[in-house]
Amino acid sequence: MSTATDGDPFGTAGIRQRVLSAWREDPARFREDANAEEDLVRGGYRDRLLVELAQNAADAAVRAGVRGQLRLELRGTTLCAANTGAPLDAAGVQGLATLRASAKRDETAAVGRFGVGFAAVLAVSDEPALLSTTGGVRFGADPTRKQVLAVPALAAEVARRAGGVPVLRLPWPTADRPPDGYATEVVLPLRDGAVPVVAAALADLRADVLLALPGLSAVDVVVDGVVRGLRIERTPGSARLTDGPGTTTWAVAERSGELAAQLLADRPVEERARRAWTVTAAVPLDDDGRPAPLPPGQVVHAPTPSDEPLSLPVRLIAPFPLDPDRRHVAAGPVTDALVESAAATCADLVAGLPADPAVLALVPRVGLAGAELDAALCGALLDRLRALAWLPVAADREARQTPERATALDDPTEERVAALGDVVPGLLPAGWSRRSDARTLTALGVRRIGVAEAVEAVRGVARPASWWAGLYAALDGADREELAALPVPLADGRTAHGPAGVLLPDAELPVHRLAPLGLRLAEPDAVAPAEARRLLERLGAQPATARTVLADPAVRAAVGASMDAVDDPLEGRPSRTSWPRPCSRSSRRRVRRRGAALAGRAGATRRRRGWAPAGELVRPGSVLADVLAEGSLGVLDDDMAATADPDALRAVGVLDTFGLVHAEDPDDLDVDDADRWVDEVLDRLPPDGPPPRWPALTAVRDLELVTDWDRALPLVAALPAGAWADVVLDGVAVPGYLRWWLSTHPVLAGERPDRLRDPGSTELQGLYEPAAAAPEVLALLRPPASVADVLADVDAAIDLLDRLGDPVRTVRPDVLRTVYARLAGALDGIDVDPPERVRVAPDRVVTDAVVLDLPWLQPLVRVPVVPAGGAPGAVADLLDLPLASERVRGGVTAQGDRRPWAGLPGAALAAARLGAEG
Structure with missing residues (x-):
């Protein structure tokens, strides 16, 4: 058996001899090695080649105990990856030449996966070389093929494979060495067509790859001599990533531990010795320190990118065991244990972020998991977040609470939450209760309440008048039905259990001097803001001017007992008046001015049963008299109608067509359903806008008295254009009172115009019947012609x-x-x-x-x-x-x-x- 020599420091000759002998004795082993290498190449490692190279560099740095650096350089048609750290040794060469084995099997801190990662180089190169300060080795398809063809038993197999051989099984020594300052360099002459692929991969490589490589602190990407630096600075709980000129801070959570030995019983031998694990979860932060969730399409990193989809918008790095293709996580007890650890790490990440609503984007969305592993991760994380105190409390921004103790307000605003924060336990800040986050909050178990429940919470609470004023102003614009039971503090110390019938005093009214009358006068400071008054008036409260005070039954009884009857109906003013002592002199002047104005406008005329104001009489024989309900208005005496000048009668107010009502404020419009019209107008305005400034308004009276709309519509259509004009509020045009009233009442053959369609409309065919009326009338009524017209009204x-x-x-x-x-x-x-x-x-x-x-x-x-x-x-x-x-x-x-x-x-x-x- 050959041993290492100065020209062959790693004993590559001996490795080749052993491998060739094994193949010669058992050709099936050659087929197995060739098939295994082909499987690795077919696994598509081209897209993760750079990550595999970086992973090996990180492991080398960990072995040497240094801060690793990697240089990835594309030189023409050659990719070079030089790194610092521990140099190549004989065990490493043996691992490279032994598929699915590794010299790192006893290194618990290593990131690499048992030598398989180096096989990724075969996706782009047939002649990889590994150069180190201790020596170098090279591999190649051509020299390997020459050696194999010399074995007759293998020649037929090589021919069947069209010349394909396992490249990484036979190493040769090389005298080449890495550049100065680096311990090791991988040199990959790229095969045809691989250069643009590698160039694109280098361009796409981002600094966040360093999050999965704790041994690396810097990567230099060099293409055509241009250097782009990727850097990471790690601190507890965060990492600063630099990519060229840009720097991004990431929030980072990590957990480490050791797997129980029995969990690894069915895993390969190399994995059984590496029971330590570290899980990392990270998310980038924006310039204000808020989380900036990653875009959809994330995958689990194990630690290199896998094909396991991740619906969580974070970077999750965990040493999940992989299937042989190294693309999918292998099911089993190890994965189950790491799922729980990964969920705990992600929960740490969420809880450690600043209390900003953007954090809710990191909560798993129920039913949106991308695969089985993703579903398990999301379910485990959701369970953790439900039990963790991480949600803010509106009343105490420093406090944190569990979701089961939290309450979200429907249709929240900052003002409403600020007003209700100290009376609704666990109320979330307004930004955390958005409708778009409703499903997330529901999945967490957060209780949602409407305005009606919030109103119930304030019943019986003792608060100063200024607090009530803020509450009313905050609730302005909420649904009227939900506010019916809203308490109102009264000036005499009582509390009204609803705004209906409450009097809202103006600045000149002597509120506390009127206490003996027992009026339900609101505490002035509680209704001082304009928004508070507007809300309470919508709910049935009335302005407490001198007129409304005197109209109150209690005051009317007191005044009626102290006043004489009117001497002459044509004068329209009392001959003697004795005022109740609680009324001030300014109040008495206001009432007298109001009485004179009424007398001057009313201009009495005589009818058979007595006198009546001219404005309550219709001219006999007019179309108006025929279309109104009998007895709804008086009819002018026939003799007077026959002898008086019609223009004079019209001037004093006698009606022969519908009368117009003018006002500067919608509250002063004394016409049918004026309050409903105002509510629907306000519903069309932006909900968060300021109170509108009303223009001068024109309305039409007595519409509710009509019994024959076929004859009445031409009269209405002939009214001045001002009666039909739209009302423009803050740039938004809404229907005026007349058009709104006619559209919402059955004036067209017993149907409401807004429940019919324009005869020329095709978009609404089948949903609405066509409106039938004279063209000029339809032009004024404007029945809907499109879906957009319908959707303009709630x-x-x-x-x-x-x-x-x-x-x-x-x-x-x-x-x-x-x-x-x-x-x-x-x-x-x-x-x-x-x-x-x-x-x-x-x-x-x-x-x-x-x-x-x-x-x-x-x-x-x-x-x-x-x-x-x-x-x-x-x-x-x-x-x-x-x-x-x-x-x-x-x-x-x-x-x-x-x-x-x-x-x-x-x-x-x-x-x-x-x-x-x-």
Whole structure:
């Protein structure tokens, strides 16, 4: 047997002699070695060659106890990888020439996988060489083939393989040495076609590869003489990565331990001796120190990139045992144990990050796992996060709580959370309660509450008036029904259990002097902000001006007992007035001014049963008199109508068409459903915008009294343009009062115009009946002509949702593809009951369906599919339906032919239902 000599320091001659003798004696071993090497080459190591080289460099640095450095240089058609650290030795050469064996089997800190990684060089080179300060070896297909063909028993096998031989089994010595400053250099003359592939791999190599290589601190990438430096600076809990001119900080969590010996009983011998493990989880941070989750498409690093998908947007590095192809993790007790350790490490990473809502992106999404290992990792991590105190508390930003103790507010704002933080236990900050994170919070077990539950929490609490003012201002814009029981502190120390009927005092009203009257006057400081007053007025409170105070039943009784009757109805003012002592002089002046204005506008005339204000009378014989309900308004005396000048009657207010009402503030519009109109106008404005500045408003009175709309509509259509004008608030045009009222009442043959469609509309065919009226009337009423018109109004959008589930209706196919997604966007943030039936085809509705979120699941789904229009998650939430990925469970059990997605049967249909490109 040959031994090492000065010209052959590693005894390569002896290695060749032993290998050739074994092949000669047993040709089957030659076939096994050739097949094993071919399997490694077919494994596709070209895409991970650089990582394998870096891994070997890291292990060499660990063996030498130095900070490793690697230089990857493309010189023409040759790739050179020079590294510092421990030089090559005889055991290392023996490991290289013995497939699936390694000299690193006893090194617990090594990253490499038992010599298999060096085989990656065969993906690009037939003549690899390994040069070291202690000597060098080279391999080659040509010299190996020459040696093998000299053995007659092997020649036929080589011919059958078209000249293919196992390159890495026969080493030869070489006198070449690595460049100065480096212990070892791998030299790879690249085969034809490999140069652009290697150049692209060098360009794609990023500094984050160093996270998986604790022995390496620097990599220099050199192409055409241009150097790009990759560097890592490790500190506890973080790492600074430099890639050329850019530097990124990563948050890093690590855990280490040792596997129990029995877990490794079924693993190869080399693995049984390496029971120590280290798991690393890392995520980059932005310039503000917040996590910047990695993009989709991550894989598990074990420690080199595997083919195991990872839905978590982090870098996970764990020494999972691999199948022989080194692409997939092998199932078994070792993997199970490392899954728990990896989940604990990821939980450490999440808990160690700053308390920012961006952290929620690192929480696993239920039902979105990419494979069995990913599902196990996500499930274990979710269990850890549910039991870990890591969520912030709104009332104490330094405190942390477990998800089961946390509470998320629906439709949160910073102001609402600030107001409720000290009365709702465990309330999360507003940024942590976004609707987009609802599924994540639900998966964690966080309790969600609506505004109604928050209102219930404040009932009975004792807080200063300024706190209540802040609460009311914060709740402005919330749903009115949820606020019906909102407490209101009163000026006399009592608390009203709801705003309805509460009086809101103005600055001039002597609130505390009015206490003897027992009025429900709100504490002035609690309702001082404009937003607070606006909210309470929407909920039924009334401004406590002198007029409203005197209109209160208690005050009316007091005043009525102290006032004489009016002497002359034409004068319209009292002859003598004795005022209750609590009223101030300024209040009395205001009431007197108001009475005079009413008398001057009312201008009394006589009718058969007495006197009435002119504005409450209609001219006999007019169309208006015929279309109004009998007795709803008085009719002017026939004699006076026949003798008086019509223009004079019209000037004093007698009606022969619908009367107009003008106001500077919507609260002063004394017309039917004015408060509903205001609410719907405000619903169309951005929810987080400032209070709108109202322009001068024009409304039409007495619409609710009409009994014959066929004759009334021409009268309404003839009203001045100002009555029909849209109202523009903060740049948003919304329907004025007249158009809104007519659109929401059955004025067209017993139907509401907003529940019909423009006769010329094709988009809404099948969903809405066409409106029938004179063209000039339809132009003013504007029945919807498109889905966008319908979605502009919340109530109309909810009605459309119901119509889609109506089996007697039909929908155009192009409308159906996107209508549910558009509805989900229009109703985002609105509490809507899911429909009982959903539409899955233009003419078909069902009660059980799924929303398609992954196109390749369509052939596996056994229930009808709802078109998602590109927003499957939002559509599933709106309809309260499962996603297809939540219904289909399975995994890949065999390798199949890869075909382009667009060529699969049904691909176009699935893409259309998803709202995606085919």
